[in-house]
Amino acid sequence: MAINKKIIDYIDLRLGIRDLLQKNLTEYLLPRNINIWYSLGAATIALFAVQFITGIFLLIYYIPNTEQAFASVQAIMNEIPYGWLIRYLHAIGANVVVLVLLLHMLSALFMSAYKRPREFTWLFGFLIFMVTLGMCLTGYLLPWSQLSYWATTVATDTMNAVPLIGEPLLQVLRGGSAVGQYTLGRFFALHVMGLPLIFGLLVSAHLFCVRRIGVSRPPFGPDYRPWEPNDEFQHEEYPDGIPFFPNYTAEEVAVIAFFLALTTGITYFAPWIFLPSDAFTPADPFVTPEHIKPEWYFLASYQILKVFPNEFFGILVQGVIITFLLFLPWIDRTHERRPAKRPIFVALFVLGVVGFVGLTIWGHFS
Amino acid sequence: MKNSFLLLLFALLFLFPCAVEAQQDAPASSCIGCHSGMQGRLGEPVEQWQGSIHQENGISCSSCHGGDPTLFTMEAMSPEKGFLGVPSNEEIPEFCGSCHVGVLEDYIKSAHGQALGEGGPQCVICHGNHSVKTATLELINQESCTQCHEYGRAGEIKEALAETDQIILNLEDDIQTLHRIGIATDEMKGKIFSIRNQFHRLFHTVDVQKVRNETEDFQLRLQEVRTQVEEVRSELTDRKVIGAAATALLLLAAVLGWILRRTYKKDEEQGRVRKTKEQVR
């Protein structure tokens, strides 16, 4: 015991760990009426950690070559001990990450947490979401199954609809006129190196914003007062708040454990939910499988493209929606954050969610 | 073990030329290009072929009828391009047998084959032609067989085949389920494919005694595959036990975390957020 204390004292004297922990854990006070939705950020980080770890392990045996990719994944699933577990955790975890990320964004939207002075937090968060979808899309191709091959062919093909630069852009994206070895190479590079790097930078920026400006006060309850315009930087403090550790970390532990349970539950008992049968057939550029569908989170986008008779128009609509959401904090500039006092916003929010879910279901069954 | 592998190799060897040929004309077939627009006798085969077992496996017009499906002129159907056209009644066994060699061999020796040309049935009488489906026991039925003779012996053969056929069907289903969750099933599938082909060719001898004699051997070989399937399944069960434990532990952790949070909430309600210094110590 005494030797432990001595070691800790030695380190603490040089790095000030105790002070750091104290300031960021026990003395870091959160609003009293903080709710469960605030823990989704931590859940996302935990789930991404799982993705990074399983991803590195998969990288050990995966071969990014069109001749060997499918066989290498097959070997991971069948020959390498527990390879199936790591691969399934990675593939299913990706779906759970997107789900939690969506919930995290929806709660930030509903509570209007993106409003001044937290515009940058939202902006970086939204970009994290886009990069995540990019990692999903690029990762999808790597097993080189029928599903990978044709989902990527269809997804990248939409690029063609962009006027003028569409075709050369598609050429660069695929590294040729059709999906092939060069596509696999660049998607692999993006998936394991390029996008995770950008992702790391964006997460750092996002977390920096969160800590710098302070957690937003949930816009509920009789004590809530709208934010007063302020021309100077101000860290939002809650002197009468509750400590982050241990009071709120308990809640985060609960939520993280829940989503990890969801991931392992699906992994062990229903992996087929996220892996259609085409995922187990090697890619064949000469045979397009019937009913090829994108992952669930792309179904809404897929359905929009199908609904519009003109592909370019479909892409344009999605571009507008994405740009609108990205710059929402600069468009929606009122100071009021209480949903009860923002009927139009809440109506639009519900409409948007219903629209997304509706399009997803429609896309699934069309 | 070694034996079945050889047989599989054999089956593949014979199927391979057909499959390769089909692959080559799959992208652009002039046969389908022209004939699909035609009426009656000349157009119907295209539609019938759609959804057939041949279409599913990429066996296209020229695989059987010959000709050059890459030419978009009438020359595609010239004898120089290997065009065979429509086989006569007596030519049909040779026609189908160019790929289904084993079946042809047994058929020719059988009573059916011996009577070819004298009212004996050829392939398409039972199997149909362009819309051909995977062969099942249903092909042996009162209606078809009694076109020529009484059903008695046919019924006996069907009975003799039924048990083994059911074993094959069940195994195929089980293997498909394993494949669906990422188990490498190619080897098992290949074995079943080979056994199934050999077993089905056996029927074409239309010799009840022979079927009965060989059934035991087939069932033994099927048992081998069954053991393999069961091994995988028992491992999957083990996995599920571990999975259930891991998931349950995580859920328990979630519940415990939640209860822990509630204890702090009690503090917070009573304004007992303690001084932080005390907590660190």
Next chain:
Amino acid sequence: MDADVMEEKQLKRRRAVIVSLLGGIGSVLTAGILWPLWRFLNPPGTTGEEATVSIPREQVGVGQAHFFQYQGHAAVVVQNAPGEFTALSAVCTHLSCIVQWQPDKKDFLCPCHAGRFTATGKVISGPPPRPLPSYPVTVSEDVIVVG
């Protein structure tokens, strides 16, 4: 006031129980993760347990050496006299460099520190502390089986 203190004590006790339970679950799960990862890194076949290696006889002429992989490392088979084959590890016993066959001198030379071995693996000169380990060889009409 007293009731309050009582309740706080009770809460503290409950917390201690929950935290130790969580700790227990956490350590069980951690072990349950580390074990698969450890196994994942040690797949079958990487230890090179294959029992034998077959080499076509015509690949090894008289007085010639043929290098191949055996049990995960380099090995060599030499035909010293017609029909007389010797299989050795090709890994120098000094610092694990791969020895080279000298056809003219009919011996092995390690390129790293000039250790020399006879065609049957005995040390002639140089730093190697031990002879090259040898493997059993079975010769049939046209195949040499090592191991």
